[in-house]
Amino acid sequence: MNQVTTMDYDLKKRKISEHFARIIEELGLDLDDPSIKDTPERVAKMLVNETCNGLFTEPPIITTFPIDKNTSRDLVVIENIPFNSLCEHHFQPFVGTATIAYLPNDRVMGLSKGARVLDYFASRPQIQERLTNEVAAYLYEQLNAKGVFVIMKAEHFCMKVRGVKKHQSTTITTASLGEIDKKEVLASIQLASSK
C-alpha cells in the first residue's frame, strides 16, 4: 500500500498547489485576487486530505466479534450508507449510497466498519464498478465471510453538469463474492423500505 509520511503530505500538497496555480493562470484568472490567491492551497488540501486521501493511507482495520451460540449466523445487511467519490475520467464527484450485505462465517463485523471501508476506497479517483468490487473484495477477505454482496447507487456529476447533462440519471452497480443469496438481500432491502 502507498503509505506516505507526514513530511511527504506537506510536499505533496505544495507540489499540487504549484501545479494548480499554473492552471488558474492559464485560465486567465488573477492569482492576486484575495478570493483566489489561496485557491491552489485549498485544492491541494482537498485532494490530499480528503477526496484522494485513500491513495496515501492504509485501509481501515476491521473490528470483528466472534459468533457465539446466541448470535445469528444469518445474513447481515447495512443499507443506505452515503458516500462520495471522484470520477477518474473528469475529476467530478459521484455521489450516492451503498448497501453492504454479508453472510458471516465465524465472526460478525463492527457495523461502522463497512462505512469506513467504503469511505477509504471512495477517497480516490474511481469508476463506480471498481469501487463496488474493491469494497466487496476487501470485506470478503477481512471478514473471512461466506459471501459478500455490495450494491451502489450514485449520481455522476460528469453526466449531470457537463457532457450529456442527464440530471435525473442514477447508476446502480453490484459486486458479489462467495456464497450469498442475492435475492434474499434484495428481499430484505424491499422489506425494510416497505415499512
Ligand SMILES: Nc1nc2c(ncn2[C@@H]2O[C@H](COP(=O)(O)OP(=O)(O)OP(=O)(O)O)[C@@H](O)[C@H]2O)c(=O)[nH]1
Ligand atoms: N463505466 C463507467 N463509466 C464512467 C464512470 N464515470 C464516468 N464514466 C464515463 O466515462 C466515459 C468517458 O468517455 P470519453 O468519451 O472518454 O469522455 P467524454 O468525451 O468527456 O465523454 P462524455 O461524458 O460523453 O462527454 C463517459 O461515457 C462517462 O460517462 C463510471 O464510474 N463507470
Ligand SMILES: [Zn+2]
Ligand atoms: Zn466522469
